[in-house]
Amino acid sequence: MAQVLEFKLPDLGEGLTEAEIVRWLVQVGDVVAVDQPVVEVETAKAMVEVPCPYGGVVTARFGEEGTELPVGAPLLTVAVGAPASGGSTEGSDTRGSGNVLVGYGTSEAPARRRRVRPARPGPSATPVPPEPAAAATVAPAATGQTGGLAGPGDATVPAADGPVPVISPLVRRLARENGLDLRELRGSGPDGLILRADVEDALRVAAAQGRVTQPTTGQHTRVATTTAPTRPAPVTPTAGTPTPSAPAGGRRIPLKGVRGAVADKLSRSRREIPDATCWVDADATELMRARTAMNAAGGPKISLLALLARICTAALARFPELNSTVDQEAREVVLFDHVHLGFAAQTERGLVVPVVRDAHARDAEGLTAEFARLTEAARTGTLTPAELTGGTFTLNNYGVFGVDGSTPIVNHPEAAMLGVGRIVPKPWVHEGELAVRQVVQLSLTFDHRVCDGGTAGGFLRHVADCVEQPAVLLRTL
Template sequence: MSETRVFLLPDLGEGLTEAELVSWHVAVGDEISVDQPIAEVETAKSTVEVPSPYAGIVAELHGQPGETLDVGKPLISVTPVSVAGTAADDAAPAEPAGPVVEPAETELGEPAAEPAKAHPEAEAYREEEKAGSGNVLIGYGTPGGHGVARRTRARRSSVALAEPADTTPAGTPAEDDLTLLRTRVPGRLGAVISPLVRRMAREHGVDLGELPGSGEGGLIMRRDVEKAIHAPVVEPAETTPAETPKSPAEPAKTTAAPEGTDARTGLPIAARTPVRGVRKAVAANMARSRSEIPEATVWVDVDATGLLELREGLKAGGAQVPGLLAFIARFVTAGLKKYPELNTRIETASDGSQEIVSFDGVNLGIAAQTDRGLVVPSVRAAEKLTARELDAEIRRLTDVARQGKATPTELGSGTFTLNNYGVFGVDGSAAIINHPEVAILGVGRIIDKPWVVNGELAVRKVTELTLTFDHRVCDGGTAAGFLRFVADAIENPTTLLADI
C-alpha cells in the first residue's frame, strides 16, 4: 500500500509561527492535484490560500476551522494514487507502517528516501511530484518544471536520509537520531526528532511540543517518548469550590472563587476572548515599541482652510480630486526628503552596538482600521507618486486590507506611518510608533474654530497634527521642523502641488 504523505503547515512569510484555520476547501476522500488550494488560513498579516504539494486522495484533515495551528505541524494527509486513478499497487516494496511526515526544512517536492526498486506506478507519482508547477506560496513552493527540487538547506548525507523499519531495537535510542532524518519542532529551536520518534509519539497521542528532551541540546529521544507513554495519567483538579470543614471557633472559608466569577473583582465573567491573529500581532508590536523606543510627541494646530478651498476649486473644474489624506501624504513624502532622519530604522547588532539605517525612498504606511484589527499597508516608493497616484494606491491598499487580502510585503515594508484618526471624531492622539519605524504622524478631525487671520478673528477649518518620534534618531528641533513643514504645506498647498 502506498504511503500517506503528511503536508506540514509552511512558513507563510515574515517568520510567522502560527496561523488560524479559516476554512477547508477539500474533504476527506476528495481527490486533489498538485498546487490545488486546500485551505484558507489567517495569519497575523493576512488571509491566504494554502496549495497542496501532493496529488492524491485526502486521508485526513489535521484541524478544525477556528483552530490555531503552529507552523511545521501537520495540515493535511494525502494518499498518492496511480496515474490510472487507483491506489498504488500492494506489491510495491515494503514501506514503514504509518504515514511519513515530510520535514519542514528539507528539499521541497523531493521524497525523503528512495527505495532501491520502485513500482512503476509509484515512480510515476514521484516524477509528477518532482515536476511541480512552480507556484509559490510566500516562503514555500513546488519546484519548477526542470525536475530538480529547489533546496532550502545544505544537502544531508545519504545516511541521514535513510529511514529504517520499526524493528529498530528499543535499547539503542542514540541511533534513532544519528541515522534518521531530523526535523525541527516549532517553538523548540533545540529539539529535533526523527520520523520514527514522531510516529511513535503520534500513535500514542504524545504532544512533542510539550515534551522535554533528554538528549544533547534538548534533543527529544525515543526514551523520552516511551517515558511519556508510560507516565501515570493525572486527573484534572476539581473546578468546583471545596467546602472547608467548620469548627466551633471559626466560620467556613471559600477556598476558590465560584465558577464563572473573577477572583479579584468578584464580578461574573461575561466572556473570554483569545488574543490571536491581527490582534495578537498588534499587541506584540505595540508592546515592543513601548519597551524599546524612547518616544517623544510634538503637535500643532493647523489652518486647513486653504487645502479645502483648493479641493473645492478642483471639483468645480470637473477634475477628479484626490482625498484629503492623499494631499497630506504628498506633503509628508516631501517633508521626509527634507528631514530624512525620520525615515530610518535602528538596528542592534549581536554585540549590542546600534546603527541608524537610512533609506533611498519612502514606503508610506497608511494605518487602516479593519474588522480584523488595525493594519498598516504601505505605499511603496511613495515619494515618486503624485497626489492623484497616491490617492489611488491608498484606496486600493485600504480595500485589500479590509478584505484581509493584503500581502505580507504590503503590510510589513513601511518606513514611516501616516494615521488619520480624525475619521473617528477625535482631535489628537499620542500614537505608538509602528516598530521598527521611528516616527508616526497623526491627523485629527477638521472642525470650525476661531482663528486669527491678518489680525482679525475668523472662523477657519482647523485640524491638529501630532508627531510621535524616536528620540534616538533625532532631537526635538528636527521633529518640530518636519511637523512645521507639513503644517505650512497644508496651509499653503499650492506651493507643493504643481504635479497633481
C-alpha cells in the first residue's frame, strides 16, 4: 500500500530562511528516485537544485514558479511503495537518503513512518492526476494529503508547455515583476533564447503605448506550511502604490534576495563593528613588471588579483590580529590559523563575496585558477552557500570600477578588509627624481576592537612594501 511522505524545503545554509522557486524539474505523476533533483530554487546566495530524499510517485507540488517559500514549507508529496503507470518504482524508499543538499546541511531521515495529517488543499498546491492506473493505486494514501486526487472524469489542470527559454533567472524576474508574459516574446538569442534586451524592449514598447503593467497576483506571496496556522502575509508595496511614508509615483525595489542579504549584513556590520580606515599610495610599477615577466615565462597566466591575494596572506602571517573575529558573547577575539580569503565580485544578481578556502596554502597559479572558477560561478549564479560563507578576511578590488579609493564596510563577522584602487600612471618621486610611475591607493578598514592603529598601519605598510618591491615576498615564500 502506498504511503505519502511530505518533503519540505530544507535548510539551505547559514542565515538562509527562504527561497524562490525558479523551475520545477518534475511533474505530478512522475516517478522520482532517491536524491533526484526535483526543483531549482534561488536563495539570497545562489541557485541550487534541491534533491528529494524519497523515491516514488510525485502526488502534489506546492508553489508555482516565482513563489517564495520559507524553510520548512512543503515542496511536494511523494507516494512511496506505489507503482507508476507503465513503470516501476524499484528503489522507492520511505526511509529517505538523509543527504538533502550535501554541503548545505543534511536532513535526517524520518525515525518512523507516519501519515501526514489530512488538510484541505491550499491555493499553492497543484495536484495533477497521474495516469488512471497510477491514480487507482496512489489515491488511497494521497487523499489524506491533498484532499483526494481527481478521477478520470474530473477536470484536470492543463499541463504547461515547459519553461520559456530565458538567458538567466534575473531576466525572468524582471519580466515577472513588471507583469510581462514571456510566452508573448520572441527571443533574439540563439534558438529563440530570450535576452534581457528583449524584455527591456518589450517594457519600453508597453510604456510608449500607455499600457500599465502590474506584477502577476500571488507570484511573490509567501506560502505557509500546512502543519502550522496560517497568518496573513505582509503586504509588499508595489510600484506606484502610495504610502504615508513615501510620495506617490515612486518606484519601489524590494530588499530581497541578494540585495536584501547584503543590506542586512552591512547594517549589522555598521551596528556592531567600530571600524576605522587608513590608506597609503604605493608605486606598483615593479609589481606590474613582475607579473609581466611571470606571464612571459610560459604556463598559466597569473592574475593581478592573485598576486595581491598572495601579498595579503603574507601580511596576515605577520599581523594575525587582522585575520580574526570578535565573539561578543564571550568577549574574546578569535584568531584563525587559516586564511579563507573573500573577494568582492559584482554580478547581475548584485554584490557577492566568494571565498577562497585556505588561500594561505595556495601559490599564485592556484589562486588565479580558484579566482577564475569562483568568478565564473558568481556570474552564472551557481555559487553554493558553502562558497559564500566562512571568510576570515576580504580583498576588495574596487579599482575595476575606475575609482582610486574607498572606505569599505567590513564584511561581518570578519575584522578587516583591504581595498585596492585602480593602478594609473602618476607623477612620482623615484630614486630622487620625478618620474611617471604606476600608482595605486591601498586602504584598510578594520575593527578597532581587535587591534589599534599601530597594528593596522604595520599591516598596510607591509602590503605596500610588497607591492613596491615584490622581492620582499621572498621572505615568506
